[in-house]
Amino acid sequence: MHTVLIDDDYISIFLTTRILQRENFTDTITSFQLPQEAIHYLQDAMPDQVPDVIFLDLNMPIMSGWDFLDTLKPLEAQLAGRCSIYILTSSVAPSDKLKAEEYSLVASVINKPLDGPKLQAIRTQVLENRS
Amino acid sequence: MSESAQFVNSEQRFRSLFENNLDFILFQDRNGVILDVNEPFLQLWNCSKADVLGRGISDFLPPELIPVFREKLIQAFQGTRVQFNVAVQFRGAEPRVLNISKVPLRVDGSVRGVHMVARDITDLTASHQMIEQQAKTLNTIFESxxxxxxxxxxxxxxxxxxxxxxxxxxxxxxxxxxxxxxxxxxxxxxxxxxxxxxxxxxxxxxxxxxxxxxxxxxxxxxxxxxxxxxxxxxxxxVTLRHEAQASQEKLAQDLHRQNQDLQQFTYIVSHNLRGPLANAMGLSQLLTAPDPDQATLLSHLQTSLVQLDVVLQDMNTILTVRDKQDVADVPAPTRLADVLNLVLQEMNEPLQQAGGQIIRDFPEDLHTHGNRAYIYSIFLNLLSNSIRYRSQQRALVVTITGSPHPEGGAQLTFADNGSGFDQEKAGADVFKLYKRFHTSPSGRGMGLYLVKAHVESMGGTIAVESRVEVGTQFFLFLP
Missing domain, CATH: 3.30.450.20 (PAS domain)
Incomplete structure (x- = not known):
């Protein structure tokens, strides 16, 4: 299992990384504080080395989580079935959940902080999605 | 012979004028006795010339008019031509208004008789009265x-x-x-x-x-x-109506602004308040189990709590500014040069460290009527933004130009040659709270929000133009 974290907040990256490690969720973790760099990374990884899971923050300067998803649109078909995107946000605004439904690549919206039970549910979902 | 013919001719002309005149004409002596009379007069009284000649004018007048005619006759015999109007009610006839002229006939310097000409001006008088009445009515309408x-x-x-x-x-x-x-x-x-x-x-x-x-x-x-x-x-x-409209528009604007504030508040709670809170929750959860890197966890926890506190303090600052927005005090004129000097003093060290240079180009006496503390905050925030987001490619130059606005107050341009931002992308978010357009070094997205709030609370305006790696220009109007 390969996981990518995209979040401009270094404490949040630290925290999520530590929880993923504790729960043995993934073999490798790659994290980005700039979504633009994550885009380049994904383009280079296509099609065989795309990550299984991406945790994506929404509120970031210059390129927001939504901008990231829009930029990824052309790759949607190639990513479908290989890569699940989870929006990991501190936002509790219902409008964000509604908007997420417009993006087929988004598996679910998770409220920060990530914890054991949430990760367990995600693991189950990812495995189902793959099979 | 020719003289006689001329005389006859003249006599005939006079007679014709006398007889055929439409006015009533008679010739009187000093005692009012009628010596001659024309045809219209006879027709009016329906009598023959023989019935009239030799009789006094008084015999033909209503008793109340006799004194007036006598008095006027005496005046005429004194050699002046007299004219007057009388209302006469002849028996069995409609009341008439007559214009009477008495013209003395002088022979060898003395008055020998008086021609009395009476013109019926009943219709003329009635028309005049009607016109006068109409004018009065019109006047009354116009006045009322x-x-x-x-x-x-x-x-x-x-x-x-x-x-x-x-x-x-x-x-x-x-x-x-x-x-x-x-x-x-x-x-x-x-x-x-x-x-x-x-x-x-x-x-x-x-x-x-x-x-x-x-x-x-x-x-x-x-x-x-x-x-x-x-x-x-x-x-x-319609001043009152205009004022009512204006206050209604202001009310709508206030409502709109408050609505926007509320939306922004929701956003702050969702992202900026809950962000560090979520981190703190996650970190404290991790701390419940032994961790080899406990010191880092604690240090991050502390940072998150400080961030939380900063957001709460920011919100306090914002609400204070917003509350004061409607206080319509008219502060004393503030010299912009004085305030700028204070800000430059305050920012001297960071400015030196950044190798920055300030170019000022505005009159020393340029002033506004804004709140001095707000103007200080505006200059401070704009200058610290210029320093913080300066270009790594070139030395920072900030140019501040200003001139009096034609309608009072001052217009200012605050321009830097810094890293700028993508204006198309930033769109309407430039002045919004906690919106950031640079990744590093990180700001809170608070400065421009405060600048705009301060400018607007003074009744001014602010606009921005920016180009990536060229610089940013702010255009301010301060009343």
Whole structure:
């Protein structure tokens, strides 16, 4: 299992990384504080080395989580079935959940902080999605 | 012979004039005895010349008029021509108004007799009275309508002014009638009223408009109708309606702003308040189990709590500024140069470290009526942004130019050659709270929000233009 974290907040990256490690969720973790760099990374990884899971923050300067998803649109078909995107946000605004439904690549919206039970549910979902 | 013929001729001419005149004519001596009389007179009394000649005029007059005729006759015999009007009621006839002339006939310097000419002016008098009555009625109507009304002729001279005009424009009609409108109101020449009235008169079209009469701070609703004679102008004071509209618009704006504030508040709670809180929750959860890197966890926990506190303090600052927004105090004039000097002193060290240079180009006495603390905050925030987001490619230069605004206050341009931002992407978010356009070094997205709030609370405006790696320019107007 390969996981990518995209979040401009270094404490949040630290925290999520530590929880993923504790729960043995993934073999490798790659994290980005700039979504633009994550885009380049994904383009280079296509099609065989795309990550299984991406945790994506929404509120970031210059390129927001939504901008990231829009930029990824052309790759949607190639990513479908290989890569699940989870929006990991501190936002509790219902409008964000509604908007997420417009993006087929988004598996679910998770409220920060990530914890054991949430990760367990995600693991189950990812495995189902793959099979 | 020829002299005699001329005489006869002249005599005949006189006789013809005398007999065929439509007026009643008679010739009297000093005692009022009738010596000659013309045909219309005889027809009026239906009698023959023989019945009249030798009798006194008094025999033909109603008793109450006898003294008047006698007195006038005496005046005429003194050598003056007299004229007077009398109302006469002859028996069995309609009342008539007669214009009487008594003309003395002088022979060798003395008055030998008097010609009395009576003209029936009953119809003429009636017409005059009717015209007078109509004018009076019209005047009463013009005076009693609630609209102000004035008339000007084609040379813009006032020919009529009603009482409401006197009241509204605080003028006295005796002082203005006959005078040129534009001489009386020189400030309005070239203004809205001037253009509308000229248009109406030139095109022969009625105009209807609302305009502000600055001299008395009145909003007037005006209708002007052109005619052959000139222009009739009706107007009324609609200042109250305008004020009501303005306050309604302000209310709507306030409501809109508060609504936006509320949305922004939700956003802050969702992202900026809950962000560090979520981190703190996650970190404390991790700390419940032993961790080899406990010190880092604790340090991050502390950072998250400090961030939380900063957000709460920010919100306090914002609410304070917003609350003061409606306080309509009029502060003393503030010299912008003084405030800028303070800010430059405060920012001297970071400016030196950044190798920055300030170019100022505005008059030393340039001033505004804004809140001094707000102006300080505006300069401080703009300058620290310029330093923070300076370009790594070149030395920072900040240029501050200013000039008095034509309508009072000051206009300022605050320009840097820094890293700029993508304006198309930033869009309407530039001045929004916690919106950031640079990843590093990180700001909170608070500065420009405060700048805008301060500018607007003083009644000013701010706009921005920015280009990536070229620089950013802020355009301010401070009243």
């Amino acid at each position: 309508i609630t609209d102000a009304l004035f008339l000007v002729d084609r040379d813009w001279c006032l020919t009529f002014v009603n009482r409401e005009v006197e009241r509204l424009l605080q003028i006295d009609r005796q002082q203005v009638l006959g005078k040129n409108l534009w001489t009386l109101f020189p400030d309005e020449v070239g203004g809205e009223f001037y253009h509308q009235y000229h248009h109406a008169l030139a095109m022969g079209q009625a105009v209807h408009f609302e305009a502000y009469y600055a001299s008395l701070q009145l909003w007037l609703e005006v209708k002007a109708f052109p005619s052959e004679e000139g222009l009739s102008v009706y107007f009324s004071d």
